[in-house]
Amino acid sequence: MSLAEQPSGDDWDAVAEAIQTRLAETRMTQLDVASRARLSLTTVRELQHNLNSRRRRPQTLAAVSQVLGWPPDYLQQVLNGDQPQSHEDEVKDPVLQALDGLARQIQELRERVEQIEHQLAAEDAKP
Structure with a gap:
């Protein structure tokens, strides 16, 4: 749109x-x-x-x-x-805070894996 x-x-x-x-x-x-x-x-x-x-x-x-x-x-x-x-109780919820931390770590790992994949692809493309 x-x-x-x-x-x-x-x-x-x-x-x-x-x-x-x-x-x-x-x-x-x-x-x-x-x-x-x-x-x-x-x-x-x-x-x-x-x-x-x-x-x-x-x-x-x-x-x-x-x-x-x-x-x-x-x-x-x-x-x-x-x-x-969000609701105040949601902001302070330790389980939700832990989940947010895990989500950030997963995102960081995804970015690292993507970077490694790009490096490997670049190395494979070299003659």
Whole structure:
């Protein structure tokens, strides 16, 4: 989707990414979110994959935010380009902090493996 097609200032790609990430973290499905938020499955699918970035009612984003365990205004803040904060108990949760640390370590390892693969490919390409 081009920037010209998006309503000014709205970052629907960021909303989609936030929903996608949270679904993976919570192991919830689109159907879970739709039924708990009392929305259509199509609406949840459109939000998760940014299939239709038309304006949504604030209640829609609030309902999805709450079902995903965020404050009601979380996705609206993401849409506006802000850096929303999770619930205070989530920020202080030692299990989530440990998971964040593991995610960072995995990312570092991926980058190292990628660098090694590039080096090996470059060596193989030399005559």
